[in-house]
Structure formats: structure tokens, C-alpha cells
Amino acid sequence: MIDIKVPTIGESISEVTLLKWTKKEGEYVERDEVIAELESEKATFEVNAEKAGTLKPLAKEGDTLNIGDVLAQIDETATKPEASAAPQAEAPAAKPAEAPKAAPAPVTNQAPVTSVPNDIKATPVASAIIADKKVDASSIKPSGTGGKIMKNDVLEALNNPGKKAFAGTELMSRNVRTEKMSALRRTISRRLVEAKNTTAMLTTFNEVDMTRIMEVRKQFKDKFKESHGVNLGFMSFFAKACAIALGEWPSVNAYIDGDNIVYHDYADISIAVSTPRGLTVPVMRNVESMSMADIEKTVVTLAGKARDSKLTAEDLQGGTFTITNGGVFGSLMSTPIINIPQSAILGMHKIQERPMAIDGKVEIRSMMYLALSYDHRIIDGRESVSFLVRVKELLENPELLLLGKDPVKTLLEL
Template identity: 50%
Template sequence: MTTEVRVPTLGESVSEATVATWFKKPGDSVAVDEMLCELETDKVTVEVPSPVAGKLAELVAAEGDTVGVDALLATIAEEGNAGPEETKPRAEPDPKPAKEEAAQTVDIMVPTLGESVTEATVSTWFKKSGDTVQADEMLCELETDKVSVEVPAPAAGVLGEILAKEGDTVQANGKLAVMTRGGEGQAHSADEGTPETTEKPGGMGGKDVEDAPSAKKMMAEKGVSRDAVTGSGKDGRVMKEDVMKALAGTAPSAAQNAPAQPAQQRAPVAAKDADREERVKMTRLRQTIAKRLKDSQNTAAMLTTYNEVDMTEVMALRNEYKDLFLKKHGVKLGFMSFFTKACVHALSEVPEVNAEIDGTDVVYKNFVHMGIAAGTPSGLVVPVIRDADAMSFATIEKSIAEMGAKARDGKLSMAEMQGGTFTISNGGVYGSLMSSPILNPPQSGILGMHKIQDRPMAINGQVVIRPMMYLALSYDHRIVDGKGAVTFLVRVKEALEDPRRLLMDL
């Protein structure tokens, strides 16, 4: 008996991958869950394990081939499983052999979670046992230390037993549930029956459109009715930002009454007050944020130095060229590209701010992977703009916009949040006038931006009103001396107050 090895579900909006590496060749013996090959998509690398034990019979897709979801990769000749399979038709004559053979049991597995991530928590099941599901319809949502991972149905069929309940911790490549694939009235693969091809003509489509799991979760937490939210996704699919808009525009009280996270150390609570409290378990992301921030304080010798920058020249330059910039590059010219360029310039002069400690060694980075801290409804994340030192203003702005959108939608992969060498945090977007940012370990520096505020300044003996911003550099004093930290911040200030210095490399 032969078993087909097919391309697993690659994630929402990802429809194809490239076969990167085959770890086995035809004739090789393979064990259950042994890695057969590796696929690469635009965002992540996906490992394909063997579903059965046996011998690899034929490679259908060679290295370098582009394959779609559910495409046939290879076949495996099973060992020792033929007996039980052959007894089934003998025990009960089958008047419809073709349809019986079409019904297959498929394991719903934990997808690849990212480098160094070994477990996740089952956050929400959107389906229950016995429910009919379409190919790529979301079954459940998992939470890791960094991101939420959606698990779609690999094919159309019926969801069987759910093995991992909500709140359970599951290991990478663990089994979540089983489903029956194919059979009477069910398509065999995503190509044979997607929501678009199975929807009845003339239908409204509302029942067949699966809202984003993050949106469902937020609607449930905030008590927002589905009818009160206008979906902006494909076929009217409700996304997380649609729920946020509904909260801001039509249900501000829901946002104001969101349950607060309980403190670690609680004082005694009166009985009448306890009845009015609501206890909500911290998400894995929030737990990880809390742990990493506290570890940063406990590990690094953290110190903060401050300065202020006159934003007059940057604002004038931006106002002069923003329309032409948008027309040519298709992206708005913001302040973040100026700050990124200024930091890159300063890091070249003070390289210890871009370094990290490894044991008794100092590791200097001859590149800049810039972390851009972003607040999301789920918590703080820091996507990384790689090789920012080699980017133009337009490329930086495009990269920041792309990463920001992924952060808001919860679509950032682990790889996109790892490897940063320095971080910029913009508290000014929330109105912060002054703050002391916390280091993002193992980095040695983080720059805090703040609100631009008109203030009276003494310029050439006269008092004038200027748009001023406070800057804060938190740094690890174990590796960065006070002189280096102050020099870094002064260089950032000089570059922003006279942007021409960036062009002249001064």
C-alpha cells in the first residue's frame, strides 16, 4: 500500500512554496514523523514529516520546484500496514467502493511555530467535533510566546475528535485533532472544493466567510456583536482592525470597560469588591513580555541619558517633499526613516551601542538590524528591519509600513522579530512627553522618541517657538560608557537638526 505525501497548509494567504531540500531519496527507509523535505514560502520555512513508516518510493516534486497547497510531493510504500487495511472490505462488502475509499482520516497537527519555539497553548477552538469544515477554514488558534498561530483545515471534511482542549499546552508537531477528509458530499482537496467553489450561487456568503480568529476573539472579549462590525477583508471577512474601529466609533464603553490584568501581589479585597472583579488569565504573549522586561532589568546595568531635538528642519524637509515622495515611491514619508537613518549614522561612530555581551566577550555587529517597537492589541512586539544601514529612505518607510501591518494583524513570524541589534520606540504616537525605555535584550541600546511639542527656545539671544522633542537613550552600562551614550545621542540630535549631515556622512 502506498501513502501520498502532500504539501501541508502553508498559512492564510500563502498558496505556494518552493521545495528547498529533500533529506531522503527514493528507496530510503523512513520512520513516522521523520523529516522528508523542507519547503520555503515568502515568510517561513516548513518541514514536511513522513505520515507513515515505510520506504520512500517516488519523488514527484524535485528541489527547486514550486508547489501549491495539497500538491503531491512524493509517495511512500508502507511497511506492516497492509493487513489491517485489507481486512476492512472483507468484513463488510462495499456497494460504493469509490466513495468509501475517498473518505480518509487526517491528523490536524501543530504547525511549525518558529525557530526555538517548542510549545504553544490552545487559545480558541472555532469548530467542535462533528462540524463540517471547508478547506482552509480556521479550526483553532494557538498562542506562543511571541505570536498567535492560526490552524486551518487541510481539506474539506468533518472534524472528528479534538485531542487538545482550550488551555492545553501542545508541543511542536503535536496532534491537535483528527478529521475525516473526503467522503459523501465532501471535496478531497482544497483545489476540488474551496469556499469559493462550494458556495451556492446567489447565496449571501455570510455563513461561508470565516472571520479572522483574532477578530472573533476580540469581539467575544469586548462583547461586540458581529452585526455591529463591517468587514474589510475578502468577501466581507471581519479583521481585527475592523473590530477596533467598531470599538472606537460605536462602542467606546466596551473599550473603557475592558478587564484589567490582575497584579502579581494582591492586597486583601473586601467581599463586596471581589464580586465586582473579573479575573482574566494572561496570554502567553503578555507573560513573555512581562518576563523579558523584568529579566532585562535584573540582568543589564541599565541607565538612561536624555537630550532634546529641534524638529524644525526635518518637518520642513518632510513638508517640502512628502507629495513628490509619495508619488514616486508609493509610500508616505514619515519621521521614522529620518530617525532610523540618524541612528545608523550614530551607531557607526559609537559601535558599542550596536553590540552585545556574550559571556566574557563583546560581539560587535558590522550591520544594523533595526527593531521598531510597535504596540498592538495583544501587547508590545518588535519587528526587525534587517540591514537598515543599507536601505534608502523609501525602502525603510516601506519596510516599516509592511511590518506594522503584520504586527497589527498578528501575522509576524518569529524570524521577523529576532536578530535585532538596536531598537527605536516611539511613545510620541500615544502622547508621551518623556519616558525611560527598557532594553530589549540582548541589545545594548534603545532610543525613545516622544511627542513633538512647541516650546519657547533661546535662539541667538532671542526667544522663539520651536517644535521640540525629548529623546531618551537607555543603554547597558556594562558595555556602553556614559561618554559613548551621550555622544550617540548628540550625533542623532545633530543629524536631525541638520538633515544635510546625513547626505554628507558628517
């Protein structure tokens, strides 16, 4: 037997949480095959088998483990099973012979289920009632095996219109559940409180007319996708605008280290990504040197890694400024919390049509509120407001993103 221990991840990390086993107890695993996924306070990572053999897990999913703890054992003396390959090869040969007999049954059973979504299972009688009474199948609590909706489930929903219990409970439930916080959620909690308690945080607001950006996207989105293989989103415009403004207002791109101020001559912009396990903020490096396509590709890559829990500690480290987009969830206005040790964070919000006064006339424009939360210890009011106004100017005039200056004024050397 060889021990598989929790590996060392970083100097500041002392414990991890076992998210899930990717291999079962007694299953034969190959060398370097992934056997489990662990989560630290910063990222998730995989554990590989150091030798080939039979797996014996020594921890349960959800357990908190210290660095160096034995996670599992592998019996390297076990022989690789070979008999399992034969039944699998024979199985397909047997199925085609039986297929013609089995085919008619599903057709008759599924015929009445015309108005029930494919991902919802229901008996024929229940399906008929749902279709006849036009009941929302997703609002019915199933009681059948495997989550199947039964006749009585539909009748119960009809007898209690407008009443729907929470998932997994009955009507009038008083159930209370307690779950252990994950390492990631504990880190989020600690850092948010720390940001509130250790910074002189203040928020300034402005609004940006998104009309020009939306026109540019509408005009070039197909060509952009064809040329670069990625969609032209809003994040590239905002990231590019912030990178230019950060170069002009260095204190927004700095942080306090004791009695010193650390400035950055580059823009490593963190983007807040919401995942089922909590908020993560992967970093885009040197945004000031990236093209619009580079930014969009990086956003897609980082968001995908976040959703699949594949972000590494390197993906999350550093960052000189953060952008968060509450607009994707419908937020009209909010005050984002600084991602320490950074000194500022920009909050994007929902784009909403509003009547605006343009040259003495009322026009309907697509508007977005922007919020800049900043640490007043290092960033003065003049700098924070000027930074946000500059971002607004760049977004409302996307052509400025190319040079950071008005093309005509550049031509005239003004």
C-alpha cells in the same frame, strides 16, 4: 481520521496558545486551508489542513498546548458537500422580488436617528431623547438585544450625569476579573524583568528640534508619496540617523556574550509595535543600506503584519538596536527598557511646541525629548552621550543623513 498536531516552531519553544479556530467543527475544509491560529512566545502562526475533509477540533480557544499535541482531526473519508451551492444560487433571485416591500420600513425607523452615530444602535424613542437632550450616545450603556440602546438606558444616563460604569458592569460595581496571561504577555513579562536584573541599565536624555524635519516633510511629502507610494514619516529619519550613529559608536550596536563582546558591522534595527495582544519588536535588516523609502515601506509592512498577527519568528529574531515611539500615545518623556540581548534602545516622544532661546531670541520650536537607555557594562557615559548627541545633530540637520557629513565641509574636504 488523520491527526493535525501542533508543529515544531523553534528549538526553544515548547508550548503554544490556541488563539482561534478559523473553521468550525463539522465544517468541510480543503487541503492546505487555514484552520487555526496559534501563538508562541515569539510570534503567531497558522495551522493548515493536511488533507481535505471534515474538521473535528480537539482543543478550545485559549488552551495551552505542547509541541506535538493533537490539535484536531480531519475525516478525510467525508465527501465534499455539493448541495450547499444550490440554495446560495437561488437566494439572490428571491431577494430582489421582496426588496420593494422591505425598503420603506428602514426609512421610517431610521428617520429620527439623525444624531446617533452609525455604529450605535438605538430605538426611535431613545434616539429622539438623545437628539433632544444632546446626550453622548457612546456614554450610554445599552440593555437591548444586540447592544441596542433603549429608552430607559437614556433616562438612566440623564439621571446620573458624569457617572459611567466600566464596560460590562453596573454603577458602583465591585467586579473583579481574572484572565490567563497569553504566551506573548508571559514572554514580555519575563524579558523585561530579565533586562532589569541582568543589565546595568542607565538612561541619558536630550532634546531635538524637529523644525527642519517637519519642514522637509511638509515640502516633499506629496512628491514622496507620488514617487514611492508610501508616506514620509518620522521613523525613516530616526532609523537612518541611528544607523549612521551606530556605525560611529560600535559599542552601542554590540552585546555581551559571556566574557566576549559581539560587535555588528551592520544595523538591524528593531521597532517596537503595540498590538492588542502586547508589544512586539519586528526587525528591519541592514538599515544602513536602505533608502528612506525602503525604511518607510518596511515599517508599513511590519506594522501591518503585527496588527494582523502575521509576524513570523524570522521577523522577530536578531536586531542590534531598538527604537520605540511612546510619542504616538502622548508620552512626553520616559525611560525605555533595553530589548535584551541588545545593549541600547532609543525612546522617541511627543513633539511639542516650546519656547526656545535661539541666537539670543525666544522662538517657538517643535521639540522632542529623546531617551537612550543603555547597558553601562558595555557602553560608557561618553559613548552613550556622544551617540545621542550625534543622533540629535543628524535629525536637526537632515541633509547630513545623505553623507553623514556637512555637505559644505565635504566639498571643501575639511
